[in-house]
Every structure is written in C-alpha cells, then in structure tokens.
Amino acid sequence: MTQKKAEGETPCAAELIVRNLEAHGVKHVFGIPGAKIDRLFEALEDSSIETVVTRHEQNAAFIAGGLGRITGKAGVAIATSGPGVSNLTTGLATATSEADPMLAIGGAVGRADLVKLTHQSMDTVSMLRPVTKYSAEIGGPAATSEIIANAFRAAEGGRPGGAFVSTPMDVLGLPADQAVLAGRDTPKNGPAPKDVIKEAARALKAAKKPVVLLGMMASTPENAAAVCEFVKKTGVAVVGCYQAAGAISRDLLPQFGGRIGLFRNQHGDHLLHEADLVVTIGYNPIEYDPQLWNLKKDRPLINIDVIPALLDNAFNPSVELVGGISDTVSELTEEVGALNPAAELTRILEAYRSTQKAAFANARSTCQGMLHPLEVVKSLQPFVDQDVTLCFDMGSFHIWLARYLHAFRARQILISNGQQTMGVGLPWGMAASLVNPSQKVISVSGDGGFMMSSMDLETAVRLKSNLIHLVWVDHHFNMVRIQEQKKYGRDAAVAFGPIDFAAFARSCGAKGLKVNSVESLHAALREGMETQGPVVIEIPVDYADNANLMAPLAELRGETAASA
Known part of the structure; x- marks a missing residue:
C-alpha cells in the first residue's frame, strides 16, 4: 500500500479520480489491476471505496451495470490497458442498450506511446465510442475532474448508459490540484409541454381501444408509480416489454396483458393488434422490434420518453411527449381521466388469464428426473416476495420466466432484452446482493450462460453474496437451438458436455444442490432461503414444449391467423 500524502500535498491524478468517485457516492468498484492502471488501485486503498477484485473484466462490467440498473447511480468497473479494457466491451454495450448507468475506467500506455505498436497499446476510446454514451481520455491531469464528472453525467442523464474514461499511465501519477466536480445531482427533466400533453389527452379520449406498451424506462420506481396511477385512473389495458417487469402493481392484474418480446405470439401482441391507439412509455425499439x-402503421402512436424517438418506418409517433416520464405521465393522467374499457380488449385480457392458468395446470415433464419449465416457474413463484430480487440470464428459460412469473416491484426483475447478453445472471445477482445484503437474491441461468460468468462464483463467495443461483440444465445453447430447429428443421453447433454444477459450486466455496423433482426443488429452495452466502441449485429441465414458445397464437388458442 502506498503511503498517504501529507495534508496539503498536491494529489496525483489517480487520487483526484478517487476523490471524484467518493464525492459521487461510489461505494464499490469492480475490476482487475495491471501495470498501466495500478496507480489508481493503489489510490483506492486509501479511500472509503471497497475494491472488489473479480475473476474477469466482463463480469466487473456486468456487476457495475447491474448496480446502476438497481440504484440509478452509475456502477464503476476498472480494468488495465489493452485486453483488460477490451473485455469491458460487452458489459458497456449491454449497459448502453438497456439504459443501465455505469462508468468504466481503463488503463492505457503512456501518452508518448499511444500511437506506437508497443505492449498493450490500443485505441480504446475509439473502440468503445460506438457502445457508450461518452468515451474520452484524460490527456493531462488538469482535465481529470472534468472528464470524470462529465462521464457520470452522461451515464446517468437522459436515457442512461455506459461511459468510458481512458487514463494513460503517466497521467495517473502527475500532480492534479483541480477541484472535485463529480457529485452534482443529474439535471432532472420537467414534464413535456402542456400543449402536447393536451394533444395526447384528446387523442386518448377519442380512441375506442387504447393500449399502453411499457418499456425499460417505465420500470424505475418513480416512473412505475406514475404508470400505475395512470392505468388505475384511466382503466386502459397495458402490456410490457420484458424490461418493464415489475412496473404494474398486483391490483392492476385484471388490466395487464402480460410481457411481450422476441416472438409475436402472445395475448399482449393480440391486444396491440386490436388497439386503435398505442401509448408507449419509456420504450426503446431495441427491446421489441416495432x-x-x-x-x-396508419393508427396513432403516442410516445412518452426522456428523449425523442428514433424514427422508424414502423415506429413514427404522431405525438411525442419528451420530458421527465413520471411528471409527464402524472399530468396526462389528470388530463385524461377515466376511459371506458373496450369489450374486445377485455375478452383478450380474460383469455390471457385463462390460458396462463391452463398452461400451469397442464405442465408436466415427459422425462423421468427432469422438470417442465413451468413446474420450475410455479415452484419459484411462492418465494418471490417483495424483498426478493430476481436476475435472469439469457436463454429459452428466460422466456418462460418472463411470460409466466409475476413480480410487482419496480426493478424487482433484471432481464437482458437489448443485447440479450449471456452471462449476466450471476454478476447482476451479486450486484443486487451488494445493494441489499440482508435481502435474498435469486439469479437464474442456463448451463451455457452460467459457464460464461461462473468463474466469479468465487467472488460471490468472497463477498458472502446472499443469493440462490438456479442453473437450468439441458446441455445445449437452447435459445439458439429452438430457432435453428424452427428455421432449418434441425440444429447445429449448440450441444456441449455435462458439468457437475453442484460439485463446481462446492469447489468455489458455495453450497451446491441437485434436484430431480418438484418436491426436491421445493426443498432446495427452502434450504437456499435459509442459507447465508451463495447457493447453486442444478435443475435438469425438459424443454420438449419449447416449440410452444414460438408457435403462433392461432395454434395455441384456436384463434384466427389474423389475430396471431
């Protein structure tokens, strides 16, 4: 550890970065050191910030992004130069696509070597610019506070996302006596203009079958509260993209048509098809292609968001309410008042609920010792109270969970639905546990996705993360498999060998459990809830009904093809 500087002695740029992080309220940073960035890690040793050393830089970025999604404040990942920084790319792309505020700080060779072919030289600022909202290099110590503060503002402002700051090795050690600038509150947007809100209200009142589509930004706590009040007072039908999970409260279930995305075959899709006006709230087209x-395309769309829509042939809003989402929705609620629910939409909502009930009643595995996906969902539901956060990785299992598992707290479920990134489940679970260490976290992945981040199970053990991680096992990249089978009648390059995940968990210091029945899954979940520290539960899953995930609604319910 380096010696603390004497009082009044000029800090170096690395120490000024740390002071900016502290002023911004950063409690943890995640990453792996190296020669080009070690001066910053040394400065962190003398700070109030806890450094969490991870096993892979990608996981450091995932944890930081997960922390950002849950708290609304940018999580921070730090990596050394060259491949250390390039390993942050997927995490930054995920954060930017999915509106998760995070800041990545990367080492770099000294300024004199930046354009040379020397060890670990890489133009990381240019490399990461396409996947971030802000990408800059601290070219001299005087710019330190400016760049860190602006990176935070970019990451947390508007529609949040990733920011990257490159720190040349020589700059980190130079004196930097500038003031700390980070820590200012992010400027808040007021409501959309009053005349535009009135225009939207007139359109809603004139519509006979309006439907609300919720996107990623609708699920922040303040936005979700405003959305619930809007849905309650107007009586409109509402559906959500996957990342809007938790935005609708339990009392509004009669008006909720489910979560939609990926495949256009749900009752929520039927609602949107029947609607004569659609209100999108906090929606990003990356969530579900318009x-x-x-x-x-001739019916009106009202778009409510913090930024103007990126126009698309299939997404060209007739009214745009750009401003603070919660304030805008609240004012729109007052302008609109109660609306009369359309009988056609009510019938679709009733069909959605009856179909869900029937799906659970009929779910049975066809293989001894394996569980049907809905048997897992049904077993999990009783454990999902308000104090439990769920973090889903990417795979066909996450469609089953997104469609059938209920949650009623904003940001209670974390789902990757922009980049649909594999490997996020465990790191996001670790982030959720850091935010609320006394509350249980349940993270879920397939056996393919788990092995993309499983090296940091040891980090979860070190952090005493209070989480249960479910691994759905079928020995395939199943999300790819079902799409290949649909398109080509066979699959290719999706199979891999077995791993004893319970034994793997125990080798990392976690508790590892195996189940082979609904009863043993219930017992394992109860044991996991009573255990402090990470628990991994290995679940063999029978995916024989996965074809239903992509089947047209007509095949599932006997509806006309036009409604599918």
Whole structure:
C-alpha cells in the first residue's frame, strides 16, 4: 500500500479520480489491476471505496451495470490497458442498450506511446465510442475532474448508459490540484409541454381501444408509480416489454396483458393488434422490434420518453411527449381521466388469464428426473416476495420466466432484452446482493450462460453474496437451438458436455444442490432461503414444449391467423 500524502500535498491524478468517485457516492468498484492502471488501485486503498477484485473484466462490467440498473447511480468497473479494457466491451454495450448507468475506467500506455505498436497499446476510446454514451481520455491531469464528472453525467442523464474514461499511465501519477466536480445531482427533466400533453389527452379520449406498451424506462420506481396511477385512473389495458417487469402493481392484474418480446405470439401482441391507439412509455425499439408489433402503421402512436424517438418506418409517433416520464405521465393522467374499457380488449385480457392458468395446470415433464419449465416457474413463484430480487440470464428459460412469473416491484426483475447478453445472471445477482445484503437474491441461468460468468462464483463467495443461483440444465445453447430447429428443421453447433454444477459450486466455496423433482426443488429452495452466502441449485429441465414458445397464437388458442 502506498503511503498517504501529507495534508496539503498536491494529489496525483489517480487520487483526484478517487476523490471524484467518493464525492459521487461510489461505494464499490469492480475490476482487475495491471501495470498501466495500478496507480489508481493503489489510490483506492486509501479511500472509503471497497475494491472488489473479480475473476474477469466482463463480469466487473456486468456487476457495475447491474448496480446502476438497481440504484440509478452509475456502477464503476476498472480494468488495465489493452485486453483488460477490451473485455469491458460487452458489459458497456449491454449497459448502453438497456439504459443501465455505469462508468468504466481503463488503463492505457503512456501518452508518448499511444500511437506506437508497443505492449498493450490500443485505441480504446475509439473502440468503445460506438457502445457508450461518452468515451474520452484524460490527456493531462488538469482535465481529470472534468472528464470524470462529465462521464457520470452522461451515464446517468437522459436515457442512461455506459461511459468510458481512458487514463494513460503517466497521467495517473502527475500532480492534479483541480477541484472535485463529480457529485452534482443529474439535471432532472420537467414534464413535456402542456400543449402536447393536451394533444395526447384528446387523442386518448377519442380512441375506442387504447393500449399502453411499457418499456425499460417505465420500470424505475418513480416512473412505475406514475404508470400505475395512470392505468388505475384511466382503466386502459397495458402490456410490457420484458424490461418493464415489475412496473404494474398486483391490483392492476385484471388490466395487464402480460410481457411481450422476441416472438409475436402472445395475448399482449393480440391486444396491440386490436388497439386503435398505442401509448408507449419509456420504450426503446431495441427491446421489441416495432415491425413485429406495429403492423397497423396508419393508427396513432403516442410516445412518452426522456428523449425523442428514433424514427422508424414502423415506429413514427404522431405525438411525442419528451420530458421527465413520471411528471409527464402524472399530468396526462389528470388530463385524461377515466376511459371506458373496450369489450374486445377485455375478452383478450380474460383469455390471457385463462390460458396462463391452463398452461400451469397442464405442465408436466415427459422425462423421468427432469422438470417442465413451468413446474420450475410455479415452484419459484411462492418465494418471490417483495424483498426478493430476481436476475435472469439469457436463454429459452428466460422466456418462460418472463411470460409466466409475476413480480410487482419496480426493478424487482433484471432481464437482458437489448443485447440479450449471456452471462449476466450471476454478476447482476451479486450486484443486487451488494445493494441489499440482508435481502435474498435469486439469479437464474442456463448451463451455457452460467459457464460464461461462473468463474466469479468465487467472488460471490468472497463477498458472502446472499443469493440462490438456479442453473437450468439441458446441455445445449437452447435459445439458439429452438430457432435453428424452427428455421432449418434441425440444429447445429449448440450441444456441449455435462458439468457437475453442484460439485463446481462446492469447489468455489458455495453450497451446491441437485434436484430431480418438484418436491426436491421445493426443498432446495427452502434450504437456499435459509442459507447465508451463495447457493447453486442444478435443475435438469425438459424443454420438449419449447416449440410452444414460438408457435403462433392461432395454434395455441384456436384463434384466427389474423389475430396471431
């Protein structure tokens, strides 16, 4: 550890970065050191910030992004130069696509070597610019506070995302006596203009079958509260993209048509198809391609967001309410008042609920010792109270969970639905546990996704993360498999060998459990809830009904093809 500087002695740029992080309220940083960034890690040793050493830089970025999604404040990942920084790319792309505030700080060779072919030289600022909202290099110590503060503002402002700051090795050690600038509150947007809100209200009142589509930004706590009040007072039908999970309260279930995305075959899709006006709230087209759900391009769309829409042939809003989402929705609620629910939409909502009930009643595995996906979902549901946070990795299992598992707290479920990134489940679970260490976290992955981040199970053990991680096992990259089978009638390059995940967990210091029945899963979940520290539960899953995930609604419910 380096010696603390004497009082009044000029800090170096590395120490000034740390002071900016502290002023911004950063409690943890995640990453792996190296020669080009070690001066910053040394400065962190003398700070109030806890450094969490991870086993892979990608996981450091995932944890930081997960922390950002849960808290609304940018999580921080730090990596050394060259491949250390390039390993942050997927985490930054995920954060930017999915509106998760995070800041990545990367080492770099000295300024004199930046354009040379020397050890670990890499133009990381240019490399990361396409996947961030802000990418800059601290070219001299005087710019330290400016760049760190602006990176935080970019990461947390508007529609949040990733920011990157490159720190040349020689700059980190130079004196930097500038003031700390980070820590200012992010400027808040007020409501959209009053005349535009009135225009939207007139359109809603004139519509006979309006439907609300919730996107990623609708699930922040303040936005979700405003959305619930809007849905309650107006009586409109509402559906959500996957990342809007938790935005609708339990009392509004009769108006909720489910979560939609990926495949256009849900009752929520039927609602959107029948609607004569759609209100999108906090929606990003990356969540669910508008050409899949907006087939009636002549009907009006009202878009409520913090930034103007990126226009698309299938997404060209007739009214745009740009401003603070919660304030805008609250004012729109007052302007609109109660609306009369359309009988056609009510019938679709009733069909959605009856179909969900039937799906659970009929779910049975066809293989001895394996569980049907809905048997797992049904077993999990009783454990999902308000104090439990769920973090889902990417795979066909996450479609089953997104469609059938209920949650009623904003940001209670973390789902990757922009980049649909594999490997996020465990790192996000670790982030959730750091935010609320006394509350249980349940993270879920397939056996393919788990092995993309499983090296940091040891980090979870070190942190005493209070989480249960479920691994759905079928020995395939199943999300890819079902799409290949649909397109080509066979699959290719999706199979891999077995791993004893319970034994793997125990080798990392976690508790490892195996189940082979609904009863043993219930017992394992109860044991996991009573255990402090990480628990891994290995679940063999029978995916024989996965074809239903992509089947047209007509095949599932006997509806006309036009409604599918």
